[in-house]
Amino acid sequence: MTHTTTDQPDRRASGAVVPVLAFAGIVVAVMQTLLVPVIKDLPQLLDTAPSNATWVLTSTLLSGAVATPIMGRLGDLYGKRRMLILSLAVMVVGALVSALTSQLLTMIAGRTLQGFAMGAIPLGIGLMRDMLPREKLGSAMALMSSSIGVGGGLALPAAALVAQHMDWHALFYGAAGLGVLSIVLTLLVVPESPMRAEGSFDVLGALGLSTGLVLLLLPITKGSDWGWSSGTTLGLFAASVVVLLLWGLYELRIQAPLVDLRxxxxxxxxxxxxxxxxxxxxxxxxxxxxxxxxxxxxxxxxxxxxxxxxxxxxxxxxxxxxxxxxxxxxxxxxxxxxxxxxxxxxxxxxxxxxxxxxxxxxxxxxxxxxxxxxxxxxxxxxxxxxxxxxxxxxxxxxxxxxxxxxxxxxxxxxxxxxxxxxxxxxxxxxxxxxxxxxxxxxxxxxxxxxxxxxxxxxxxxxxxxGRPAQHTQLRASSEEDAVLEQAEEVLRGFRGRVLDATGTPVARAKVTLIDRRGRQAGATLSEADGSYALAVPAEGAYVLAARAFGHGPLASSATHSGEERAIDLDLSLPGDTVTA
CATH class of the missing domain: 1.20.1250.20 (MFS general substrate transporter like domains)
Incomplete structure (x- = not known):
């Protein structure tokens, strides 16, 4: 059995961390939707065929697909804040490259670099997970996720306004400016996570994934120009299958893969x-x-x-x-x-x-x-x-x-x-x-x-x-105050007392059992002596969240083996200590 406290791993984390990380999400969304207003004009703007112009969009998505696991793994190894800043810096460089050219290949190179901003999303969520108390994590991740929708929604008309009244290259200068602002805010507000993974970075895995995806998407884009039955098209499709299969076999054989295919x-x-x-x-x-x-x-x-x-x-x-x-x-x-x-x-x-x-x-x-x-x-x-x-x-x-x-x-x-x-x-x-x-x-x-x-x-x-435990009954009609009355003798679950910081029992504290799907698996109110009991539906990892009027909330993780026995776990509000 394991249980943890809700103390933040790094006490420098402030209330501004979440909005700053969410702003990084907005920057990523802006970068993704930047060229949507000028899609139809790209062939003329770059003096190329429409099938070539689509690579200005595809290259960003492709590099984003590759950057997500690469930057995530590098963040685990060398620091998530450091890699978040690097992702945004690469995006800024890419935006400036695109701002200074009207040549197709140079534009694709710049847009490929911009795609690395996609790595900011898992890195931002990882930083939240490492620094925030568990009870704040859900709402913070929801804000991060919604910021991508907000960023995309606001970026479309804003980018259109810029493209309609200014040179379209101004879009890239704007994206670079937002990227620089996000880097500065991250440096000022977001502390580095102390969490580090062991192992090394899978360079071959990164190269294999990148090569396989390029070999797959290139003939999809150019197949109609080259001919779907041409040797070039079929050869590239075959090469992509071979490379991705070899990549998969390699990832399964090494100890620290880029993507865990198991x-x-x-x-x-x-x-x-x-x-x-x-x-x-x-x-x-x-x-x-x-x-x-x-x-x-x-x-x-x-x-x-x-x-x-x-x-x-x-x-x-x-x-x-x-x-x-x-x-x-x-x-x-x-x-x-x-x-x-x-x-x-x-x-x-x-x-x-x-x-x-x-x-x-x-x-x-x-x-x-x-x-x-x-x-x-x-x-x-x-x-x-x-x-x-x-x-x-x-x-x-x-x-x-x-x-x-x-x-x-x-x-x-x-x-x-x-x-x-x-x-x-x-x-x-x-x-x-x-x-x-x-x-x-x-x-x-x-x-x-x-x-x-x-x-x-x-x-x-x-x-x-899996269905929740069959012997739990819903007693209250209010969604917020719904209480699940457990059988008096919990054969398989958690039991203990809810205490305050001085060790005094806390009565009528709401204790909620949350399964690994993030769904409520049970809830109860502590008795006058602070005691509580909750049954678990199956073995696995759970979170016990406790709250009471006048006390700070607590979220403690615990694992149950599934045996027919109750595990003792006292819950101390407002979350400074957890004793078992």
């Missing part, structure tokens, strides 16, 4: 990760299609003739709605579980894309599509980490969530490449300019719908989570 052996982890790829695909399609449809001239017969700013405002609800679904997700997941929430989210995405096929005739219709898709994607994305955490032991949650994030990034990268290729191949050439067609937009939406259908099928086959 966790994928579990059915629930494998299915969740495959569903994550599908959600990633569906997420990016709308960002690529709607801005172009909105900005195309009405003279085309299907374009909506809107300015960049209006187009940005019409798509902005996508990110903002993702943020507002967070509290809805919390309620749905608490009642029905993350599997059901994922299925609901995917159904809403399917409705959004299915309805979107017939809602392309006016700007207000694109807003409706954005809202519906934002709600569905928000629910689906929120469910994925909970499913992963509930499927693996507590010691493996970091590696498992890192792999899940990688899968989502691969989904968005593949989506960018495939949809870019579809739009380029269905475009009309008018006076030397490639104009996307309505047929291309509809095919893109159909691809997204098919991806969601596959995701739904995978989600349905996810195993059902």
């Amino acid at each position: 966790t994928t052996a579990r059915r629930e982890v494998l299915l969740t990760n495959l569903a994550s790829i599908m959600v990633g695909v569906s997420f990016y399609v709308v960002s690529l299609v709607l801005p172009q449809l909105l900005q195309l001239p009405a003279a085309t017969g299907y374009g909506l003739g809107q300015s960049m700013v209006v187009a940005g405002l019409c798509v902005a609800p996508l990110g903002l709605t993702m943020m507002f679904t967070a509290p809805v997700y919390a309620r749905l997941s608490a009642r029905y579980g993350p599997k059901t929430t994922l299925i609901i989210g995917l159904l809403i995405i399917a409705i959004g894309y299915g309805g979107g096929l017939g809602l392309m005739d006016a700007a207000w219709q694109t807003i409706v599509t954005s809202v519906v898709l934002g709600a569905g994607i928000g629910l689906a994305y929120s469910s994925l980490p909970a499913l992963i955490v509930g499927a693996v032991p507590a010691s493996e949650t970091g590696a498992a969530n890192g792999l899940n994030t990688l899968m989502r990034s691969i989904g968005t990268s593949v989506s960018s490449a495939v949809i870019g290729m579809v739009l380029a191949n269905t475009a009309n050439n008018v006076g030397g300019i490639e104009i996307p067609t309505m047929h291309g937009f509809r095919v893109s939406f159909l691809i997204a719908t098919a991806a969601v259908a596959v995701g739904l099928l995978l989600a349905v086959f996810l195993p059902k989570p």
Whole structure:
């Protein structure tokens, strides 16, 4: 049995840490959506073919997919704050490179460097996990997650405003400025985490993953130009399969892999990760299609003739709605579980894309599509980490969530490449300019719908989570004050007393049992002598959270072997000590 205190590992951590880390999330979101308002103009701006121009977007997603596990592992080894600053610094350099060029290859190089900012997300969450008391961690991570939606929602109209009234290179100067500000704030406010992992960095694994993903995405993007049956296309696909297989075998053989593939052996982890790829695909399609449809001239017969700013405002609800679904997700997941929430989210995405096929005739219709898709994607994305955490032991949650994030990034990268290729191949050439067609937009939406259908099928086959203990009964009707009355003799669970800092028993303290899925597995009120008893539904890691009026809250982790016995665990408020 293990239990920990809620003391912060580093006392320099202040209340400003969470907003500063959330601001880093906003910077990442801005970097991702920076070029969305000028997507349709990229071939002309860079004097290249549309299929080449898509690499300006794909390269960022690709480097982000690779950077996520790389920066996460480096952060565990050498310090998360240090690697967070490095991620942002590489992004700033990339933004400045892009700001100073109109050449395709140099622009792709700059955008590739910008993708490294994606590593800031797992690093920020890791810093929160290391520094914050457990009772504050949930809300802090929710703020970090919602900041990505807020950043994306606000960045679209802001980037459109800049691109419409200034040289488009100003977008990169703005991103570099935000990156510098985030670095300065991090240096001033965020302390370094004392947590360090043992082992070394898997250089070969990083090179293998990067090579395999490039070999996969290059023929997807250029296959139509080279010919799908050409030796180059087929050769690159074959090479990607070989490289990724060899990479996987190598990762399984070494002690400290870049990505722990052993966790994928579990059915629930494998299915969740495959569903994550599908959600990633569906997420990016709308960002690529709607801005172009909105900005195309009405003279085309299907374009909506809107300015960049209006187009940005019409798509902005996508990110903002993702943020507002967070509290809805919390309620749905608490009642029905993350599997059901994922299925609901995917159904809403399917409705959004299915309805979107017939809602392309006016700007207000694109807003409706954005809202519906934002709600569905928000629910689906929120469910994925909970499913992963509930499927693996507590010691493996970091590696498992890192792999899940990688899968989502691969989904968005593949989506960018495939949809870019579809739009380029269905475009009309008018006076030397490639104009996307309505047929291309509809095919893109159909691809997204098919991806969601596959995701739904995978989600349905996810195993059902274990049921809570059968001998617990709900006594109160209020959600906040609901108390689960335990049997007087707890055969399998935790028992002890709730005490204050001086050792005096605390009566009517609420003690809540939380399982590794983050869901309530039981709750009770302490007796007059401070005693409490809670049964556990199964073996595993749990958190016992205690709170009482006039005392600080306490969260203590404990593990139960599943044997038919009660483990003694006293809980001392406000959380300075834990005795067993």
